[in-house]
Amino acid sequence: MNSGAFLRRAGIGVLTLWAAVTVAFFALRLAAGDPTDNLLAQGLASPEQAQALRESLGLDQPLVIQYAGYLQGLARGDLGRSLFTQRLVSRTIADQAGPTLALAGAGLMVAAALGSLLGIAAGWAGRSLFGRAASGLSGLATAVPVAVTGVFLLWAATWLASLRPELLPLSRGGNLLLPALALGIASSGALARVLQSGLEENLHAPFMLAARARGVGHGFRLAWHALRPALPLAISFLALETALLLGGTVVTEMVFARPGLGRLLVTSILTGDFPVVQGLVLLAATVYTLTHIAADTLSARVDPRLRSTT
């Protein structure tokens, strides 16, 4: 990617972020109504306190003024305060980011390992029983919702712990292994499919026959001639998968009762704490924009053919 194309991507990225923030701001305020009503209804505030809160949050001002104020705050890195805890949204998010990042990172590793394994096995072994089993497993991994896989893993760990008490820590909330497995399994199927179809395509390409005619060994042919051209797509897929993983963390954190951004998002939605929801929407949009740019850059590095066109 040359610098002009990069600047254009970055420009589009900033526009995307602005659009996400704007849509979230107006949609949340117009449809969800006055958040202090919620506080009143739950008996968490008296009418006077609610009015004071409205004033301190600027909710009594016209929407356009609030929007301008919000954008000004954003420019200073100020995301506002939570309606319920009064803590800074940026602080609240930062506190919960660690566990989610750890989970997403570990999940990504599981997805990459399992996805490559299944994809290469399916592409390699083709129509044999082994290949079909790998292909079926990757289909299974994509189709079954994370919630089901997660609860199943949790049950399996509980059952193992009842047989071997020393394995008990496995099923506890703090352990990263099971959540990472649940998240990684769900994301591995798509990667496997991309690798599989890339491999299948290349295995039947004329250059494979040419390499064989030149006396290139079997393993080298598979790894260098068939696998390498399939990698760029797989890599950009994995980068995009990072964004999807962050969506999957929402469910995983709820299954395994882990703290994190996903749990924060769900509880904020349930309580109507919209400054926090809005901060998380902005964060998600930022992550997507960055991963898309990263995916393009990475692919161009692995595949020289992509450099001139993007």
Add this chain to the structure above:
Amino acid sequence: MKVHFSPAAAAVWLVAVVAASAAAPWLALHSPVQPVAQPLTRPLTFPPLGTDNLGRDEWSRMLHGGRVSLAASLSAAAVAALLGTTAALVAQGLGGAADATVTGGANAALAIPGLLTSLAVVAILGPGIESVVLAVGLGLTPGFARLARQALAQVRSEPYIAAAGALGAGGMDTARRHMLPNALPRLLSLATTHYAWAFAGITTLSFLGLSGSASRPEWGTMLNAARPYLRESAWLAFFPGAAIAATVLSVHTLGAWLARRVTPGAS
């Protein structure tokens, strides 16, 4: 989605689930929301599938829960199919700027995972089964629109489309009266696959507790409620979990089977 399972087995499971859900009021032995026996009674005694942590009949809850899950995902898939097909028709019928808008909009929306789009919609509308249906439907719409546009574009090169144009039919008219009926088999296979995604989405959002009341049975809600009892009463998680997995896989299998049948040249 390439899932190689038997389409016949998938059809049998789906017919059984749909029939059982439709007949839930007659097949259910008890109310799904009233306690009927000791909490956490084991299955294969009375009632047949045991009871949950509040002593409610699990068999009746599964039947009534399936009703909610199946109907809600049907509505969500219908939202995605209707909006997506309409957008694709406009894109193909008007072409030019309309096509660019639909394609660009769908691609931009697809950059964000459907689950997060759905969560944002629930955040705006507030928790409840109706907002969950709309959220899942809207989350699936961009993907459906893009694939439906492809399906319509594939019949575009057929001679009868050129013939309709030569006879003076407008773009929208050609799209609606000639492209749509001929792309219908492919759209149907798309809708089937999207029903599977909708089912996964509905049960997932319910699992997160976003579909309102926790006492109304729904497979995703029931799976979540079973989590604390995995050690002693694993069947509470097994029934809804297995039912969700089997249903999603069956619909995917049927969708893949349909896609093979309606795509020319693929066998």
